[in-house]
Amino acid sequence: MLEGKLIKFYREKEGFTQGELVQGICSVTHLSKIERGITEYSGEITFLLSKRLKIDLETEVIRYNKLNEKLTEWHEAMIMQRTQEVEILKNEIEQETLKDLPDYLILYRLLLSKYYLFTNQLEKAKQLIFTLNKQEHSLPAYEQNLLKHVLGIYYFLSAQFNDCIQILKSIDQTQYNHHEFYYHLAIAYHSIHSNITSYYYAEKALHYFRRTLNILRIIDTETIMIAQLNAKELHDFEDTKRKYDSLLKLCDACKAQDRKAKLYHNLAFEHSRRKLYREASDIYQTAMRLITTENPHYLTTFESYLSACHKGKLLPETELISLAKEGLQLCKKRNDRRFVDFQLLLYLFQKQEIRYYQYIESTALNHFRDSGYNILVDHYEKKLFHYFLKHNETEKALNLAESLLKGKRSFYDYE
Template sequence: MKIGERIRFYRLQQNKTQEELASGIISVSYLSKIENNQCLPSVEVLTLLCSRLNISLHDGEESNIHERLKDWYKSIINRDKDFAAKEYEELKGIINQKDSTSLLYFMMFELRFHLLNRNIHSAVTQIERLQEYTTILSGDLLYYFLKFQALCAYLQNQFTDAYEKYKKAEGLLASNVFEKWEEADLYYSIALTSSRLWKVSICLRYTNQALGIYQAIYDFKRSAECQVLLGISYQRSGEWKKAEESLLLTSKIADSLNDINLKGMVHHNLGYLFSLQEKSDLAIEHYTKSIEYRNHGDDTRKLHTIFSLVMEYYKVNDFDKALTWVHLAFTILESLDQKLTEYEYHFKTYYYLLNRCESEEFENFMKDEVIPYFAEHNMYEYLATYAEILATYYEKAYRYKLSSQYFRVSNDALRNIYKLV
């Protein structure tokens, strides 16, 4: 890090204004030029500024710390939560506060650590802190910041924003040197976000790029995750045989690795595949297996499978079993530290439908909360479904003008899906 960038970094870290730092030493305008590396001041001026900030004139970089930080980041990418948490506590105690480069990398990877643990509040706070240093972020640090902001947006269902930031990060790949696993992780992230936006052709392209790298470096687990994503894309384009082949291949890898999370993912997507083919018995069988594997894992993924199971039971008019799963979902949602708005809306909607409580309260809930939420987040699949449900409600009540309005909303959402495909 250049001396001007270091001075700005520590001034911001210590919450000092330019006026406070420059007072009695140099003018504010001259300090601004120093911080922006537009001029090279005398050693005397630099010494006085560093003294006021209580830092040394030269950055005390330690290469072993940098290597350890990169290893910590890799463990986060590999989702090794136990090791990542242990390293986090140790690094907090040994990071040199006067080594600006190490400190900035630590702050950056700390953001990714919060995202690993789905601690969105801490991640957002960290992003706000790092925003203060954007003028000195360059190279790989700027790449990481864009990539991690994208993930934070993704985890908040802001998929369009996530996609745009991931693409900006991709633009920095060529001008920086990264290991192949980092490149593959970015491609997979773009593919995953594209999938949520129903950009099927883009998802296929980036998934295959990530898969090629993971296969070359013998990362079988991440290769399997790519196969799942391929399966989802093939499902959406109606290529049932290809979808099943990808998922069955993933199932074999999951068995060989004895990876519980991967098994849960495979069975969920096999359930979805059979649901699309109107094979509800098989869909329910695989969704149920998926939940068994997800009982001790990520609650969000478990809720996603429970919701799929509820929809399948609703489709075959088995309302009692569907309600049993809805009540379990409410119990899980109440136990969580964070609010999962999407799933609260999903399960509350089906609670109304299963109990046949289609009243004015249901109408207002759908009209004022559910449909605006999924429209805002460009979640067209759910927007189409819920708009059609509300349109049908109005149709039964002989309120044809409103019924027509929401059938149009549903059709527009479906057109958006087909356009993205």
């Protein structure tokens, strides 16, 4: 029974042994049964026990139930992306002693991990998640699946997309009703350029967010879906721009600056793909002005901006080199895996052809394979193949060609 759990919790918190607490009230055996909830007991006994512990059991039962409600509200606020409410609830929950009760301790720590991810505190999240992961098989079903979801988000934010997909797909949907994880699957598949699968999960996420009236996540999901329309071939550009303009206006209505930055990034990318580099660079700069350098998406936009400036010959080489070094330093400071992208840009801008291709061969390709960036693996393998041919490194070129062919499947292979 709940009263027994509360008595045990406060007894241990105050450092009483069972014998010390029951002296003059009841037997140790009776207290043990009360704490385990396996016996009937009189109100007089629990009154005397709680008085000795200096607690009011009725008040504690109310607090216990309210904490359950607050933890649920905190999780919902994170899903709904209500930042101010998330912070208020976190502060209230942190003041609650009962959060350390065994009933709530694991759930509280899982939600705290998700909070750290929500606020881009990846190192704090990592330490807590991997501590909890050691207990995975002893957790109740709901907490097991919440742990998988939180771990999946961590893998995504750490650019470990294959690991993200693997863990999220292992979630048991019959035991876990927060279908927000469909969105995280959609963005993970988007990141490895598996566009049809990304669109599939985005549609499932969109249905969930519409059903729960989650406007901000509707913006997120529709952003992903527009990207998939342009993935394999260029969608009608005027229609694409209209879709982005509609979502940008919705961001203004919701005062969602970070989402506006992502939309501008994607819109800039669509201009860059169409070789409209001047327009792309201007829009990338607009995106960067909307967020701080601490935002996890800043480096992605910064790298894309430098690439557009290089392709469009919009900045002098000295400035490009300086900016690439700045990006590299930011990556190293934050231990961000995108340092590979900036290192490649730096060698490219410095016209260090040998070091550029050596770095692709020795570091970049393995990095992109591990992260699941299949489209970048294809891109750089082809560049490396042509480089080997150009420099008469025939054996390396043939080995790479063999690797390329092994990784491809014909349409008819699926028959």
